[in-house]
Amino acid sequence: MATTSDDERDPDLIAVQEGPQAAQELTRPAGLDRERILKAAIDFIDDQGLAALTMRRLGSSLGVEAMALYRYVPGREDLLDGVVDRVVETLFDDQDGDDVFITDHNGWQDYLVRLAHGMRRIALAHPAVFPLIASRPPAAPWVRPPLRSLRLVESFLGTLHDAGFSDPAAVAAYRAYSSFLLGHLLLEVTQIGAQVSLLDQPEGDPEAQERTDLTEYPNLLRTEQLLGQDKSAAEFEESLENLLDRLERVLHEAKNSDGEVGDLA
Amino acid sequence: MATTSDDERDPDLIAVQEGPQAAQELTRPAGLDRERILKAAIDFIDDQGLAALTMRRLGSSLGVEAMALYRYVPGREDLLDGVVDRVVETLFDDQDGDDVFITDHNGWQDYLVRLAHGMRRIALAHPAVFPLIASRPPAAPWVRPPLRSLRLVESFLGTLHDAGFSDPAAVAAYRAYSSFLLGHLLLEVTQIGAQVSLLDQPEGDPEAQERTDLTEYPNLLRTEQLLGQDKSAAEFEESLENLLDRLERVLHEAKNSDGEVGDLA
DNA sequence: ACCTGAACACCGTTCAAGT
DNA sequence: ACCTGAACACCGTTCAAGT
Secondary structure, three states, rough: OOOOOOOOOOOOOOOOOOOOOOOOOOOOOOOHHHHHHHHHHHHHHHHOOHHHOOOOHHHHHHHOOHHHHHOOOOOOOHHHHHHHHHHOOOOOOOOOOOOHHHOOHHHHHHHHHHHHHHHHHHHHHHHOOOOHHOOOOOOOOOOOOOOOHHHHHHHHHHHHHOOOHHHHHHHHHHHHHHHHHHHHHHHHHHHHHHEEEEEEEEOOOOOOOOEEEEEEEEHHHHHHHHHOOOOHHHHHHHHHHHHHHHHHHHHHHHHHHHOOOOOOO | OOOOOOOOOOOOOOOOOOOOOOOOOOOOOOOHHHHHHHHHHHHHHHHOOOHHHHHHHHHHHOOOOOOHHHOOOOHHHHHHHHHHHHHHHHHHOOOOOOOHHOOOOOHHHHHHHHHHHHHHHHHHOOOOOOHHHHHHHOOOOOOOOOOHHHHHHHHHHHHHHHOOOOHHHHHHHHHHHHHHHHHHHHHHHHHHHHHHHHHHOOOOOOOOOOOOOOOHHHHHHHHHHHHOOOHHHHHHHHHHHHHHHHHHHHHHHHHHHHOOOOOOO
């Protein structure tokens, strides 16, 4: 029974009776598609880490053999690209509409601030995925992580252009902005990863975590507590504001003396 | 003929007769040690890429079975850590002496500039290794890539401290500086990697490299040429100078009104 | 049409065995 | 003392076979 093709209808196609299978998320043994696979891969990376993700384990987390995945995904590399794309796409999803980064802003500064906060939210939501966002080879040579989609770069350049930036200034701003985002966010998620991996291996004492001996390093010793404090959020905001100040300066200098183009790195 | 081992004695221990084995670097089948293995691993990554590095292939590049490596290296992960350490260490090697970054500078600005140039030289010399430098979990949670050694952080903080920076200001400077270095250099080597991988797969036309259709993206289309230009070096210098300006401002503000500590991110 | 079993080539790693 | 062969468990991926 239950002779079904995929088009429409047909309940009880999923007549499961496997008992307590509260594994990940209901793990239905059927109804595979690329979207569901990507979602599963992201969840998997989020809580097991990138290194643990294999085609076989991913299949099993979906209640399926690894070989079944190849009907929807060309291979592991493409799967990882899909993961990156899907995570970056959530920049647009959860705001009001799709155009939130394209037309729906109060000036270019507001646009850059919201874009930065959006990327940071993504990085913190998926700290184990972010290194992938940072290091996968981009679609075009001039696409700079973490601003990985043509659509995003287009909207970035368009916003600055409409605000009066010259093309060279807008491109320079794009480069400076992406460097800032990548540096800050990658370091922030690396720190999260380091803390997690410390908790994972409580080898020996639970408290005295085998602290490296700092007696050789007086400056480290003296500032150890300061070094341990997490000020990522405040530092992010301050660096962002500093960058915006630089860009504003470039824009105004160009407007006043329109002889030469303000360059910045 | 020309049987030469490096120490002394024992010729024809290496009585090879395998014909044209001008593979990597003479591939002597014996005389293994950890240092030689790390060197071989770096060379391997430099010209085959990180993904291609396996214990078996690394062994074979040394004229030895993979299993022989385990006498000198606990495993692949440790090997990669060793690679990172060794590459970062070359910061100190090729200047005059060991203390070039510790005492041998003309003021803290000069120190920061030379350190930045040193790291950039490393990144450009080993673009395929740098992502590893960027993303390996650091020794301590507050060690921020690419400034990966305690010794380096110690000298950084000491230099700024001696120049009059307060401890919080020095730590904030360390964070801002590492973010800057990581963002810039990782993006620069990513770009190099992207160009290489484009050359590797000349699928179809040699010239018309399947350029993505940009008709949907007017701003990309208009700035395409600008986007393609490589200004990494100039941008690096300008961002570095901007950072130094910020730090100078913090230092002087703290000196004038020594009531509060200048914070920066 | 969709999934699986079996197979292939390749991994990292261990260990008894060779020299 | 140092390296190798054989073996183990696990990969990604292909493909004929099942339903």
